[in-house]
Amino acid sequence: MINKIVPSLHEAVHDIHDGATIMISGFGTAGIPAELIDALIEQKARDLTVINNNAGNAEYGLGALLKQGRVRKIICSFPRQVDSYVFDELYRSGKIELELVPQGTMAERIRAAGAGIGAFFTPTAFGTELAAGKETRTIDGRNYVLEKALHADFSLIKAWRADRWGNLTYRMTARNFGPVMASAAKNTIVQVDDTVELGMLDPECIVTPGIYVDRVVKVKQKMTPKSNQGDK
Amino acid sequence: MIKKLTREGIAKRLAQDIPEGAYVNLGIGLPTLVASYLPADREIVLQSENGILGMGPPPPEGEEDYDLVNAGKQPVTKLPGTAFFHHADSFAMMRGGHLDICVLGAFQVSQRGDLANWRTAEPDAIPAIGGAMDLAIGAKQIFIVMTHCTPTGASKIVEECTYPLTGIGCVSRIYTDLAVIDVTPDGLVATEWVDGLSFDELARYTAAPLKRGTHA
Numbered sequence: 399m400i401n402k403i404v405p406s407l408h409e410a411v412h413d414i415h416d417g418a419t420i421m422i423s424g425f426g427t428a429g430i431p432a433e434l435i436d437a438l439i440e441q442k443a444r445d446l447t448v449i450n451n452n453a454g455n456a457e458y459g460l461g462a463l464l465k466q467g468r469v470r471k472i473i474c475s476f477p478r479q480v481d482s483y484v485f486d487e488l489y490r491s492g493k494i495e496l497e498l499v500p501q502g503t504m505a506e507r508i509r510a511a512g513a514g515i516g517a518f519f520t521p522t523a524f525g526t527e528l529a530a531g532k533e534t535r536t537i538d539g540r541n542y543v544l545e546k547a548l549h550a551d552f553s554l555i556k557a558w559r560a561d562r563w564g565n566l567t568y569r570m571t572a573r574n575f576g577p578v579m580a581s582a583a584k585n586t587i588v589q590v591d592d593t594v595e596l597g598m599l600d601p602e603c604i605v606t607p608g609i610y611v612d613r614v615v616k617v618k619q620k621m622t623p624k625s626n627q628g629d630k
Numbered sequence: 631m632i633k634k635l636t637r638e639g640i641a642k643r644l645a646q647d648i649p650e651g652a653y654v655n656l657g658i659g660l661p662t663l664v665a666s667y668l669p670a671d672r673e674i675v676l677q678s679e680n681g682i683l684g685m686g687p688p689p690p691e692g693e694e695d696y697d698l699v700n701a702g703k704q705p706v707t708k709l710p711g712t713a714f715f716h717h718a719d720s721f722a723m724m725r726g727g728h729l730d731i732c733v734l735g736a737f738q739v740s741q742r743g744d745l746a747n748w749r750t751a752e753p754d755a756i757p758a759i760g761g762a763m764d765l766a767i768g769a770k771q772i773f774i775v776m777t778h779c780t781p782t783g784a785s786k787i788v789e790e791c792t793y794p795l796t797g798i799g800c801v802s803r804i805y806t807d808l809a810v811i812d813v814t815p816d817g818l819v820a821t822e823w824v825d826g827l828s829f830d831e832l833a834r835y836t837a838a839p840l841k842r843g844t845h846a
Contacts, residue, residue: 425680425717426703428696451717478758479703486756498757501679502721502764509718522725523763525798570714571680572697577716605716 402564403593403614407437410587410615414443414552421508421553421579422450422460426479429572431556431589432459433617438554444468449508449550451501451575453477453485464488473548475501500528505578507548512581512610517546553583557606560590561597564611565604573605580610589617632826635807640775642667644733644805647773648674652730655679655765658702660775661733675711677729679761681720684712701761721761724768732769734762736776736801738791741838743801743813745774746793759796766797778806778835785837787811787818808832812843819843 404410411434414420420438424430439462446469453474454461463469465484472494477485488494499507500522510518519542523529533544555576557566566588568576580586593616635643637660645667648654655677656662665687668674676685679701686707689695694705715723723729738746748762749755766772779785787804804811809832810822821843823832833840 426699428680428699428703476758476760478756482756489756490754496757498759500759500763501717501761502725502768505717505721506725520725521767524767526763526795528759528763568714570695570698570708571678571682573714573716574680575717578718 400608401562402608402611403560403562403616405615407433407589407615407617408440410434410589410613411437411441411554413585414438414441416443417445418443418551419447419449419549421550421575421583422448423553423555423574423576423579425451425571425574427455427459428570429556429568429574429576430459431554434554434556434587434589434615435459435463439463439466439468445470447471447473449473449504449548449579451475451504452479453482453496455479456481457484461485464494467493469494471495471497473497473499473504475499475504498528503545504548505575507545508575508578508582511547511549512578515547517544519543520545548582550579550583551585553579553586555580555586555588557588557590559592559594559599560588560611560614561594561599561608562614563596564588564606564608564614565599566590566606566608566611567599567603568605577606580606585612586610587613587615589615592616632808632831633824635824638663638667640805640807643810644773644775645669647803648672648731650674653677653683653728655724655729655732655769657732657734657762657765658760659735661735662700662702664733664775677720677723678706679717679720679724679765681715681717682706682712683715683723684709686712721764721768724761724764727768727770729769731771731773732765733773733775734765736774736786736804737793738786738788739774739776739801739804739813740791741787741789741813741818743799744791745772745796745801746791747796749794751793762796766800771802772797772800774801774804776804776806778808785835787836787838789838808835811836811840817841
């Protein structure tokens with residue numbers, strides 16, 4: 399019998415190793431797997447590379463992981479938020495490496511990894527400093543930049559509901575990077591608000607099929623922190 | 631006296647040019663204001679880069695749901711017909727040229743429609759690009775909303791951008807507190823300018839060659 403549901407957050411993240419590359423879903427705080435990140439903080443793995451759209455809010459979740467000096471490098475599109483002061487300080491003091499990627503290029507690099515595509519030509523960023531040093535090509539009169547797939551050892555994702563096969567649904571804009579990140583990591587670990595019996599999720603509405611998911615952990619629903627979380 | 635438009639005035643002017651049935655992405659900041667002035671008799675579908683098509687206005691106080699936010703991470707609402715999708719789909723929609731109009735702010739626009747809107751020369755600034763480069767090259771038309779000049783009086787319309795570029799030759803039209811300017815293969819063409827301002831004065835406020843179009 400397939401049962402991807404694990405009993406604890408601790409068990410869900412137990413094998414994340416030092417030096418791991420970890421994708422973390424979320425856009426601002428929507429879709430951030432805060433409890434999985436807390437479990438990762440307790441778990442002590444360090445020298446991590448983190449892929450997330452942003453660079454943490456205040457001192458919880460990703461912000462807390464950064465504050466502990468556990469992240470060597472962050473790959474993201476928008477590190478600058480009103481309360482991203484932990485990242486700001488690390489960056490300014492040279493204690494963290496930043497790879498800045500246009501948001502759509504980041505999403506597509508992750509999608510490509512999950513879809514077995516090695517690299518792709520995109521028009522985004524052509525002629526800008528974010529394309530510096532990259533291979534370019536003119537195809538049918540339009541200019542493109544070569545971007546490589548972005549893989550990870552682990553993905554930490556927040557979804558809404560799951561069954562024991564790991565089929566997932568999401569809630570509104572908390573979906574964001576979840577489905578592509580689920581497909582791009584060797585191990586995909588998902589926290590959900592609710593688990594349901596196999597067969598209870600409408601097959602027409604499953605967004606991430608269970609094949610992409612390795613572990614599911616149910617987390618007691620906590621309100622998303624209403625931080626001062628806007629961009630600046 | 632030159633009757634400069636306010637921020638709201640520029641947003642309102644631009645909103646008049648968004649046609650019935652358009653799929654539109656509004657950037658963060660001044661572009662977001664455009665949503666408040668979209669003509670009520672037109673059905674216009676707003677896209678948000680974080681996976682919404684058919685985005686509604688902000689919710690009443692107390693009804694915020696932080697699983698439903700816009701690109702600036704502010705709470706918004708659903709409408710009848712709203713669709714949600716993941717990030718790769720959202721940017722495929724953009725990059726694939728499916729959006730009709732994208733409205734963005736700018737630090738500088740060049741005479742050829744190059745756009746600089748993500749980074750200034752401040753050495754201590756944290757670089758952040760978000761979806762700006764994807765938006766700049768994605769929509770069928772890119773409309774810029776900005777003040778014509780910086781607070782110190784320098785023209786934001788320039789021959790060559792001196793700030794780092796967001797996209798090359800991507801801007802279709804510029805809406806400022808002084809004028810509406812089209813970016814054409816023949817260069818910049820002013821089609822409207824505010825009361826109290828002559829075309830010659832407008833040209834002096836603009837640090838790139840400007841042609842006189844038909845003043846509406």
